[in-house]
Amino acid sequence: MLIEKIIFNILAFAIFIIVFGKFIKKNDTSYVYVLGLEFIGIVINFIELFFNIHLNLFFRIIIYILSIIIPGIILLIEYKKKIDFPEILNLLLAKIALSSGNTEQAKDYLFKLINKYPNSYIGHKTLAEVYEKEEKYSIAVDEYIRASEINNKDIKLNYNMARLLNKDERPEEAITVLQDILKKKPEYYEATNLLGEILYTNERYKEAINVYMNALRYNPGNYDLYYNLGMVYTMVNDFQRAKEFYQKAAEINSLLYNAKLSIGQIALIAGDLDEAEKYFKESIKGEDVEAGSYYYLSQVAILRGEKEKATNYMNIAVELDPKIYDKAQRETVFMPIKNEIRKPENKQKEEKKRTKLLLKERKALNHLSKTCSLISNLNNDDLTMMKNLKEKEIEKEEKQREN
DSSP, rough: OHHHHHHHHHHHHHHHHHHHHHHHHTTTTHHHHHHHHHHHHHHHHHHHHHOOOOOHHHHHHHHHHIIIIIIHHHHHHHHTTTOOHHHHHHHHHHHHHHHHHHHHHHHHHHHHHHOTTTOOHHHHHHHHHHHTTOOHHHHHHHHHHHHHHHOOOOOOHHHHHHHHHHHHTTTTHHHHHHHHHHHHHHHHHHHHHHHHHHHHHHHHHHHHHHHHHHTTTTOOOOHHHHHHHHHHHTTTTTHHHHHHHHHHHHHHTTTOOOOHHHHHHHHHHTHHHHHHHHHHHHTTSSSSOOOHHHHHHHHHHTTTTTTHHHHHHHHHHHHOTTTTTHHHHOOOOGGGGGGOOOOOOOTTSSSSOOOOOOHHHHHHHHHHHHHHHTTTTOOOHHEEEEEEHHHHHHHHHHEEEEE
């Protein structure tokens, strides 16, 4: 017991001297809180010794926590993380304020931190996150840039900066940051995905293809990469390559309808009604039901002269998405069944079940839809001719490979 008290007093006194020295050196009153905790623990221990009182285990634990454990942990964090206690304290207070929804108070703590420690990486980073939540993207980017200048090894921080640059409609700067990230860490999937999306949105399709193809080396079984490549090749009208990547995506995840719907559209463009029908039907079996699948099944049936089947498919499509009714009325291919299509009671109501697609997915599907419209007035003879030409091209390619 005596040895324990001697060791305790030596440790407690040594830690107290170290913290007091930091208080003098840093000239920051934040250390007073730590000194206060240590002082309480030391005083309790002194009272026990002076009055020869035997405290129970609970009080002994409290003494150790106040005098050694808490200040010891603080000193350890300062040493390991290269961060001073005042930074930790203000950051903690800012986090507490944020959790209670008081962003202004949180910013006050962070400003105080940064004013005292202008090179506080964690201070600038946290402040950037606060501005991001407030959707003040330009100011948030500035704070991310300052944090990055202090610590340029934090790739996640640079990714967040690129993400906000894109939100702030500064795509070129975002592209530069993301390209730099991928030079250092080419397997960083989030950076790849964002860079590809920005390039796609800005119609820089060839560059997007390169980005996604490079990413496949590190993520060979990734559904999104194959699906994204399918979309990009769709936008450059290379439907054969688009189909190949959509098929690979469908093989990886057969439950998602998107890729199969796109394959069906491409088959329809090529005049292969059998393949188009096959994939449109498969897309219906997925986790989600998309009105577009029934719409195109109706189109296939019309092109085959199957009016009753076309009407049934179209009525299901309109039931899922009332907006399709007007679209069907405008398309000349549906002239034979226009009067048979049931008009929705409330055209403004939301569709019963429809997948929430990303803007880039809608863009690719709409591009295919417009291309499908170009062949909607073709008759069966025209489609048969297109199918025969396609088969001859495939045979020619196979012969060239054999030679």
